[in-house]
Amino acid sequence: MTESRTDSAATPVAGSSTHSMSEAGAYLAVENLTVEFPTPDGPVRAVNGLSYTVGMGQTLGIVGESGSGKSVSSMAVLGLHDAKLTKITGSIRIGEKEVVGLSESGMRKLRGNAVSMIFQDALAALHPFYRVGSQLAEAYQVHHTKSSKRDARRKAIEMLDRVGIPQPDKRVDDFPHQFSGGMRQRAMIAMGLINDPSLLIADEPTTALDVTVQAQILDLLQDLQREFNSAVIIITHDLGVVAEMADDVLVMYAGRAVEYGSTKQILSHPEMPYTWGLLSSIPDVQSDTDARLIPIPGNPPSLLNPPSGCSFHPRCAHRDKVPGNLCATQLPELTPASNGTAHVKRCHLPDPDAIYQTEVLPEIAPDLVEEN
Incomplete structure (x- = not known):
């Protein structure tokens, strides 16, 4: 497709x-x-x-x-x-x-x-009570059960360095609130990629x-x-x-x-x-x-009671160009x-x-x- x-x-x-x-x-x-x-x-x-x-x-x-x-x-x-x-x-x-x-x-x-996900709000996704490096190390050890804590910490530092965090060997022990918004997002990317x-x-x-x-x-x-x-x-x-x-x-x-x-x-x-x-x-x-x-008029429909036909037709300026009122009655494929x-x-x-x-x-x- x-x-x-x-x-x-x-x-x-x-x-x-x-x-x-x-x-x-x-x-x-x-x-x-x-x-x-x-x-x-x-x-x-x-x-x-x-x-x-x-x-x-x-x-x-x-x-x-x-x-x-x-x-x-x-x-x-x-x-x-x-x-x-x-x-x-x-x-x-x-x-x-x-x-x-x-x-x-x-x-x-x-x-x-x-499969891994980088969430929208890095501050909410990272736990405020745990150090950034500990959270990365945990994500690694979950899938590498035989790795030691030292190996997991080394991997966390390596990933922080790879995503551009300065002084990763020191910042690995920081809490999320000590990172800027961009650095938190980089830490989330590091966590997402730590297991390749x-x-x-x-x-x-x-x-x-x-x-x-x-x-x-x-x-x-x-x-x-x-x-x-x-x-x-x-x-x-x-x-x-x-x-x-x-x-x-x-x-x-x-x-x-x-x-x-x-x-x-x-x-x-x-x-x-x-x-x-x-x-x-x-x-x-x-x-x-x-x-x-030039905004799109109207609001997205309620999914509790979606409109019949094409879901967009209540907001569409071109629905009258389709004969037979198809837009309001038939869902297009x-x-x-x-x-x-x-x-x-x-x-x-x-x-x-x-x-x-x-x-x-x-x-x-x-x-x-x-x-x-």
């Missing part, structure tokens, strides 16, 4: 992780995933029929507004939902192992080892960081991905991050995939009105200083986009290119502007 800008996803490089590959070169394969939570007002289907793949050395960017199901779907990959309360159906294959329905002890063997995982999920890794530190963190992730040849999923609201890092982009809305394709396809020829809204709401640094932002590539979109509009003409914004994707 996806089209990567490189062929690394299908061909592991020498020195890459020893975790096995699944079929068709995809290390992670999510098929028809549904995640449903019970609430006093009724069930909430936070993820609905989601499918995607990520290969070794490949980066997938997942974008969408808050509540679209980005983090919920990724937490399902790591088995972080309460199995007694959460109903999960579909398939999630990590390597050759099916993890939907896997026991907690089975997930613990994978979590932090074959084949799959790394980064959930808003640059949230609350200034632009200089954001750039440093993104450069670090790219450098480490090249070193470990990991498959990477980056969850973000920032299309600039996607333009810089991702090979493929998955756009989510109301728990479903609404557009999916290579980064170049999505940014230069989007065919779903929701994706148009995300791109149009980005400030244009070259426009008139008095120009207003994911269908191939008009450019004849692996790009797919969930929309009833018969000819999106006739309605929306876009230029890749140079401030978020200068390389793609030069290619076009």
